[in-house]
Amino acid sequence: MKTFRSSSMSRFTRIPTALSNLLVIERQRLGDERGFFSRFFCTEELADFGIGRIAQINHTMTQAKGAIRGMHFQRPPDDEAKFVSCLAGAVFDVAVDLRPQSSTYLRWHGEVLSAENARSMMIPPSFAHGFQTLTENCELIYLHDKPYAPGAEGGVNALDPRISIAWPLPVAQMSERDRNFPML
Template structure:
C-alpha cells in the first residue's frame, strides 16, 4: 500500500503528491518521501534546501537549472501555506510557457513533484512559511536561470498583491 496519492496536472510530468497521514489523539505520522514509492524522482536526493519567508504575499522565483543540470524537485510547505507554481519551459512541449499553480500547506500535506524543464516559484499566503526542497542534482551556479514572475506573457495569477520580491527576481527580463 502506497503512502502517497498522485494527482495529475494539465502539464505532462508535473505531479501533485498527497502524503497520507495516519493520526490519533497525539497527532499524525506520514511518510514525507520514499524513493521506492516515488521512482519518478530519480532515486537520489543530492540536496535538501529549507527556506523561511516571513511576509505574506512575498514571491520567490521563477527559478530553474539549464541542462545538463536541470533537476527534479520535490517541493513541500511544512509551515504556513503557499501558492506554488511551475512553468513548462520545454521548447518542444505542447504546454510550453503554460503554468500550473497549487496551494501547498502544512495542513493539506501536498507536495509538488517538478521535473527538469520547469521553472518554479511561489507566493506566500500566510506569514512565516517554511518550505523544504528535495533535489535530485546539486545546485550548479553556472546553469542558473529564471523567468520574471510578473511577466505579462506568463500571466501567472498570483492570488495576493506582491508584498516582497528579491531584487534578483525583479531584475529578471521578460520573455
C-alpha cells in the same frame, strides 16, 4: 483510537496536472489523539514519480505574506527535478513548463501547498519554479535530484505578462534578483 501500522500500500497519492510530468503528490497521514505520522519521502515509492535520488535538500523561510520567490530553474545538463513541500504556513506554488518541444510550453500550474493539506509538487527538469506566501512565516523544503550548479542558474520574471501567472495576492515583496529576471 487509530493505531499506526506499516503496510505495503503506497503512502502517496499521485494527482496529475494539465502539464506533462508535473505532479501533485498527496502524503497519507495516519493519526490519533497525539497528532499524525506521515511518510515524507520514500525512494522506492517516489522513483516512479520522477525523483529517486536526493542530491541536495534546501529549506526556506519567508516571513511576509504576499512575498514571491522565483521563478528559478537550472539549465541543462544541470536541470533538476524538485520535490517541494510546505512545512509551515501556506503558499501558492507554481511551476512553468520551459520545454520548447512541449505542447504545454510556457503554461503554468499553481497549487496551494500547506502544512495542513500534506501536498507536495513533483517538478520535473526544465520547469521554472516559484511561490507566493499566503500566510506569514512560511517554511518550504526542497528535495533536489542534482546538486546546485551556479553556472546553470536561470530565472524568468514572475510578473511576465506572456506567462500571466494569476498570483492570488498583491505582491508584498520580491528580491531585487527575482525582480530583475528577464521577461520572455
